[in-house]
Amino acid sequence: MILFILIILIIVLTAVVLYYYAFRYEPANFGLSKVNIFLRDAEKNKIKEKGKNNHAVKDNSNPVLTLLHLSDFHLRKNSKGKKLFKFVRSLNKLNVDFILITGDLTENDKNIEYLISMLSPLKAKYGKYAVFGVHDHYNKALVEFIRNMFKKKKRYKRENDVTYMAKRLKDIGIEVLRNESRRINIGSYDMGDVEIIGLDDPIINKIDIVKAFSHIDHIDSLKLPEKSDYKNAYKSIFKLKEEKIHKINNRGKLRIILIHTPDTNSIINLARKEVDIIFGGHTHGGQIRLPLVGAVVSGCKIKTKFSSGLFYFRNFVLYVTRGLGEGRYSQFRFYCQPEASLVKIYKAK
Secondary structure, eight states, X not given: OHHHHHHHHHHHHHHHHHHIIIIIIGGGOOXXXXXXXXXEOTTSOOOOOTTOOXXXXXXXXXXXXEEEEEOOOOBOSSHHHHHHHHHHHHGGGOOOSEEEEESOOBSSGGXXXXXXXXHTXXXXXXXXXXXXXXXXXXXXXXXXXXXXXXXXXXXXXXXXXXXXXXXXHHHTTEEEOSSEEEXXXXXXXXXXXXXXXXXXXXXXXXXOHHHHTTTOSOGGGGOOOOTTHHHHHHHHHTOBOSSOOEEOSBTEEXXXXXXXXXXXXXXXXXXXXXXXXXXXXXXXXXXBEXXXXXXXXXXXXXXXGGSSEEEEBSSOEXXXXXXXXXXXXXXXXXXXXXXXXXXXXXXXX
């Protein structure tokens, strides 16, 4: 009898500890991750010698570009939201060239002004840009959230006022790109101009790649592949490189993509547009990660092994952040620390 009671107590205590960790501690355990991306000029020849130590050609003493990547606030005025508010505002001490925000900023209109107050202190030398995610567009009801777990929906009943949110963000110097692009000339960047292309969320069919790339002169490059081509293209496009250096695709221009959901088909389309770096969010790193296993789910059409982190593919680099928040119907994390990301871009020798 005593042994039975002891076992019950251990089970209860374990459950309490796991609950506290997953629902209270980890969601507010914010960190600033440091990410280094190495690029080589389009004219440089790719190193051919297999087995060569890649670090020998890298110089991480002077980054040519520094970015702050933020995503998935799901900002609310609860206890966790107040801690997030304080953490994000503390990032104003960073000296960065660009701030890039990849969606799901808040979940309903009533928190827009709270969001503006949180983001207003942040500074960037050349610009602050954002894209929207599904929660920016729609205020999901609980029943819709449950149904969505079984069948992905493209729209929801309660629409948020994204036009107003974009205006308020613009008031504090954050430009929302909705299938648009901006080209920024910065004299200190010795690889050329920086082109930032922001895409609306593919998971709710708001994405328009043709519109986003309409500034490009090559009309042929605007054509999207047939759906039957995606399966054949996947193995080629999602092939990881051994060399952790990306050779930029166009001389004199670094092409950066902002997208909320790192959807496989969208990435295939973007890879064919000679993009260099794709920044995404949405996955929350899987929210539940297991040691030696990683993410259990990705939350979208991308493999779980790509649900967070930095990946060098054959023609582009993908960085998916774990983000800083969680949806209001799933406020937990396990072995998946929320993060802001300080990304430093270096020129490889």
